[in-house]
Amino acid sequence: DAGVTQSPTHLIKTRGQQVTLRCSPKSGHDTVSWYQQALGQGPQFIFQYYEEEERQRGNFPDRFSGHQFPNYSSELNVNALLLGDSALYLCASSLDPEGTEAFFGQGTRLTVV
Amino acid sequence: DAKTTQPTSMDCAEGRAANLPCNHSTISGNEYVYWYRQIHSQGPQYIIHGLKNNETNEMASLIITEDRKSSTLILPHATLRDTAVYYCIVRVADSWGKLQFGAGTQVVVTP
Numbered sequence: 001d002a003g004v005t006q007s008p009t010h011l012i013k014t015r016g017q018q019v020t021l022r023c024s025p026k027s028g029h030d031t032v033s034w035y036q037q038a039l040g041q042g043p044q045f046i047f048q049y050y051e052e053e054e055r056q057r058g059n060f061p062d063r064f065s066g067h068q069f070p071n072y073s074s075e076l077n078v079n080a081l082l083l084g085d086s087a088l089y090l091c092a093s094s095l096d097p098e099g100t101e102a103f104f105g106q107g108t109r110l111t112v113v
Numbered sequence: 114d115a116k117t118t119q120p121t122s123m124d125c126a127e128g129r130a131a132n133l134p135c136n137h138s139t140i141s142g143n144e145y146v147y148w149y150r151q152i153h154s155q156g157p158q159y160i161i162h163g164l165k166n167n168e169t170n171e172m173a174s175l176i177i178t179e180d181r182k183s184s185t186l187i188l189p190h191a192t193l194r195d196t197a198v199y200y201c202i203v204r205v206a207d208s209w210g211k212l213q214f215g216a217g218t219q220v221v222v223t224p
Binding site for chain 1: 154157211213
Protein backbone atom coordinates (compact mmCIF):
# COMPACT_ATOMS: atom_id res chain seq x y z
CA ASP A 1 0.00 0.00 0.00
CA ALA A 2 1.54 3.28 -1.13
CA GLY A 3 -0.27 5.35 1.46
CA VAL A 4 -1.18 8.94 0.60
CA THR A 5 0.82 10.27 -2.32
CA GLN A 6 1.15 13.90 -3.31
CA SER A 7 2.65 15.56 -6.34
CA PRO A 8 4.74 17.44 -7.00
CA THR A 9 7.00 17.38 -3.94
CA HIS A 10 8.35 20.87 -4.55
CA LEU A 11 7.12 23.74 -6.65
CA ILE A 12 8.19 27.34 -7.29
CA LYS A 13 5.66 29.79 -8.67
CA THR A 14 5.56 33.51 -9.33
CA ARG A 15 3.20 35.86 -7.52
CA GLY A 16 -0.12 36.11 -9.39
CA GLN A 17 0.16 32.69 -11.01
CA GLN A 18 -2.10 29.72 -10.44
CA VAL A 19 -1.08 26.32 -9.09
CA THR A 20 -2.60 22.84 -8.93
CA LEU A 21 -1.53 20.27 -6.37
CA ARG A 22 -2.54 16.62 -6.55
CA CYS A 23 -3.29 13.92 -4.00
CA SER A 24 -4.01 10.21 -4.22
CA PRO A 25 -5.57 8.85 -1.04
CA LYS A 26 -4.65 5.66 0.73
CA SER A 27 -6.27 2.61 -0.82
CA GLY A 28 -9.86 2.21 0.35
CA HIS A 29 -10.16 5.79 1.62
CA ASP A 30 -12.91 7.96 0.16
CA THR A 31 -12.39 11.21 2.09
CA VAL A 32 -9.65 13.73 1.41
CA SER A 33 -8.72 16.81 3.40
CA TRP A 34 -6.20 19.53 2.61
CA TYR A 35 -4.08 21.49 5.07
CA GLN A 36 -1.67 24.41 4.79
CA GLN A 37 1.36 24.47 7.06
CA ALA A 38 3.42 27.66 7.25
CA LEU A 39 6.97 27.41 8.52
CA GLY A 40 7.08 26.84 12.26
CA GLN A 41 3.32 26.47 12.66
CA GLY A 42 0.86 23.61 12.89
CA PRO A 43 -1.20 22.58 9.86
CA GLN A 44 -4.32 24.65 9.17
CA PHE A 45 -7.41 23.00 7.69
CA ILE A 46 -8.38 24.23 4.22
CA PHE A 47 -11.27 21.93 3.22
CA GLN A 48 -12.51 18.36 3.05
CA TYR A 49 -13.94 16.45 0.11
CA TYR A 50 -16.28 13.48 0.23
CA GLU A 51 -18.39 12.05 -2.59
CA GLU A 52 -16.86 14.64 -4.92
CA GLU A 53 -18.25 17.53 -2.91
CA GLU A 54 -16.67 20.03 -0.54
CA ARG A 55 -18.10 19.14 2.86
CA GLN A 56 -16.28 21.43 5.25
CA ARG A 57 -14.13 24.49 4.77
CA GLY A 58 -11.67 26.31 6.96
CA ASN A 59 -10.97 30.03 7.02
CA PHE A 60 -9.41 30.33 3.57
CA PRO A 61 -10.39 32.70 0.73
CA ASP A 62 -12.11 31.62 -2.46
CA ARG A 63 -8.75 31.67 -4.23
CA PHE A 64 -8.39 28.20 -2.73
CA SER A 65 -10.56 25.64 -4.47
CA GLY A 66 -10.54 21.93 -4.91
CA HIS A 67 -11.93 18.96 -6.67
CA GLN A 68 -12.41 15.28 -5.97
CA PHE A 69 -12.58 12.74 -8.75
CA PRO A 70 -14.63 9.51 -8.92
CA ASN A 71 -11.51 7.52 -7.99
CA TYR A 72 -11.31 9.65 -4.80
CA SER A 73 -8.13 11.45 -5.82
CA SER A 74 -8.17 15.18 -5.29
CA GLU A 75 -6.70 18.45 -6.50
CA LEU A 76 -6.09 21.70 -4.67
CA ASN A 77 -6.05 24.83 -6.82
CA VAL A 78 -4.80 28.21 -5.70
CA ASN A 79 -5.35 31.26 -7.91
CA ALA A 80 -3.64 34.64 -7.85
CA LEU A 81 -0.79 33.41 -5.71
CA LEU A 82 0.52 35.64 -2.95
CA LEU A 83 3.89 35.49 -1.25
CA GLY A 84 2.03 34.43 1.89
CA ASP A 85 0.80 31.29 0.17
CA SER A 86 4.29 29.85 0.45
CA ALA A 87 3.88 26.80 2.68
CA LEU A 88 3.79 23.03 2.91
CA TYR A 89 0.48 21.75 1.60
CA LEU A 90 -0.61 18.48 3.15
CA CYS A 91 -3.24 16.05 1.98
CA ALA A 92 -4.87 13.63 4.40
CA SER A 93 -7.22 10.76 3.70
CA SER A 94 -9.52 8.72 5.90
CA LEU A 95 -11.93 5.82 5.54
CA ASP A 96 -14.89 8.17 5.81
CA PRO A 97 -15.62 11.77 6.86
CA GLU A 98 -15.87 10.77 10.49
CA GLY A 99 -12.68 8.78 10.23
CA THR A 100 -10.87 8.38 13.49
CA GLU A 101 -7.44 8.20 11.94
CA ALA A 102 -6.28 10.53 9.19
CA PHE A 103 -3.31 9.47 7.08
CA PHE A 104 -1.16 12.30 5.77
CA GLY A 105 1.03 12.51 2.71
CA GLN A 106 4.53 13.96 2.68
CA GLY A 107 3.22 17.25 1.38
CA THR A 108 4.01 19.64 -1.45
CA ARG A 109 6.39 22.49 -0.64
CA LEU A 110 5.14 25.57 -2.53
CA THR A 111 7.37 28.61 -2.79
CA VAL A 112 5.92 31.81 -4.24
CA VAL A 113 8.47 34.35 -5.43
CA ASP B 114 -13.83 22.45 19.25
CA ALA B 115 -12.02 23.07 22.53
CA LYS B 116 -8.49 24.40 22.46
CA THR B 117 -5.40 22.79 23.93
CA THR B 118 -2.29 24.08 25.67
CA GLN B 119 1.04 22.29 25.39
CA PRO B 120 4.60 23.16 26.40
CA THR B 121 6.63 24.57 23.56
CA SER B 122 9.46 22.09 23.90
CA MET B 123 10.92 19.33 26.02
CA ASP B 124 13.94 17.08 26.02
CA CYS B 125 14.07 13.39 26.81
CA ALA B 126 16.94 10.94 27.21
CA GLU B 127 16.99 7.96 24.90
CA GLY B 128 15.54 4.86 26.57
CA ARG B 129 13.64 6.83 29.16
CA ALA B 130 9.90 7.47 29.21
CA ALA B 131 8.71 10.73 27.68
CA ASN B 132 5.65 12.26 29.34
CA LEU B 133 3.95 14.93 27.23
CA PRO B 134 1.29 17.01 29.00
CA CYS B 135 -1.72 18.69 27.42
CA ASN B 136 -4.34 20.93 28.99
CA HIS B 137 -7.85 21.03 27.54
CA SER B 138 -9.88 22.60 30.32
CA THR B 139 -12.86 23.51 28.11
CA ILE B 140 -13.29 20.07 26.57
CA SER B 141 -16.89 18.99 26.02
CA GLY B 142 -18.36 15.65 26.99
CA ASN B 143 -18.44 14.36 23.43
CA GLU B 144 -14.93 15.47 22.48
CA TYR B 145 -12.08 13.03 22.17
CA VAL B 146 -8.40 13.73 22.80
CA TYR B 147 -6.20 12.91 19.80
CA TRP B 148 -2.43 12.88 19.50
CA TYR B 149 -0.49 13.22 16.28
CA ARG B 150 3.21 13.74 15.72
CA GLN B 151 5.17 15.22 12.86
CA ILE B 152 8.71 14.17 12.21
CA HIS B 153 10.75 16.76 10.33
CA SER B 154 9.89 16.96 6.61
CA GLN B 155 7.07 14.44 6.92
CA GLY B 156 3.30 14.66 7.22
CA PRO B 157 1.66 14.25 10.64
CA GLN B 158 1.19 10.71 11.92
CA TYR B 159 -1.68 9.49 14.09
CA ILE B 160 -0.58 8.14 17.48
CA ILE B 161 -3.58 7.49 19.69
CA HIS B 162 -6.92 8.88 20.85
CA GLY B 163 -9.27 8.48 23.82
CA LEU B 164 -12.44 9.77 25.44
CA LYS B 165 -12.09 9.22 29.19
CA ASN B 166 -10.46 5.88 29.75
CA ASN B 167 -6.73 5.39 29.51
CA GLU B 168 -5.63 3.95 26.19
CA THR B 169 -2.55 2.05 25.07
CA ASN B 170 -1.31 0.90 21.70
CA GLU B 171 1.99 -0.17 20.20
CA MET B 172 3.24 3.40 20.02
CA ALA B 173 2.15 5.07 23.24
CA SER B 174 -0.17 5.33 26.22
CA LEU B 175 -2.71 8.07 26.82
CA ILE B 176 -3.67 9.00 30.37
CA ILE B 177 -6.72 11.27 30.74
CA THR B 178 -7.54 12.81 34.12
CA GLU B 179 -10.87 11.99 35.70
CA ASP B 180 -12.20 15.52 35.09
CA ARG B 181 -10.89 15.27 31.48
CA LYS B 182 -9.32 18.70 31.69
CA SER B 183 -5.85 17.40 30.96
CA SER B 184 -4.04 14.41 29.55
CA THR B 185 -0.57 12.95 29.20
CA LEU B 186 0.92 11.10 26.27
CA ILE B 187 3.55 8.60 27.36
CA LEU B 188 6.23 7.24 25.06
CA PRO B 189 7.49 4.36 27.22
CA HIS B 190 11.02 4.00 25.85
CA ALA B 191 11.95 7.02 23.75
CA THR B 192 14.26 6.52 20.79
CA LEU B 193 16.03 9.05 18.60
CA ARG B 194 13.35 8.42 15.97
CA ASP B 195 10.74 9.81 18.37
CA THR B 196 12.18 13.30 17.92
CA ALA B 197 9.24 15.21 16.46
CA VAL B 198 6.57 17.83 17.08
CA TYR B 199 3.69 16.30 19.05
CA TYR B 200 0.20 17.74 18.67
CA CYS B 201 -2.64 17.31 21.14
CA ILE B 202 -6.04 17.88 19.51
CA VAL B 203 -9.59 17.65 20.79
CA ARG B 204 -12.42 16.94 18.40
CA VAL B 205 -15.86 15.46 18.30
CA ALA B 206 -15.57 11.92 17.01
CA ASP B 207 -17.98 10.87 14.31
CA SER B 208 -18.04 14.45 13.14
CA TRP B 209 -17.06 15.77 9.79
CA GLY B 210 -13.60 16.81 8.99
CA LYS B 211 -11.11 19.05 10.40
CA LEU B 212 -8.30 18.57 12.84
CA GLN B 213 -7.37 21.80 14.61
CA PHE B 214 -3.63 21.73 15.13
CA GLY B 215 -1.94 24.10 17.56
CA ALA B 216 1.78 24.74 17.73
CA GLY B 217 2.50 21.43 19.45
CA THR B 218 5.44 20.37 21.61
CA GLN B 219 8.87 19.94 20.04
CA VAL B 220 10.33 16.82 21.63
CA VAL B 221 14.04 16.19 21.25
CA VAL B 222 15.34 12.78 22.27
CA THR B 223 19.04 12.86 23.08
CA PRO B 224 21.52 9.96 23.26
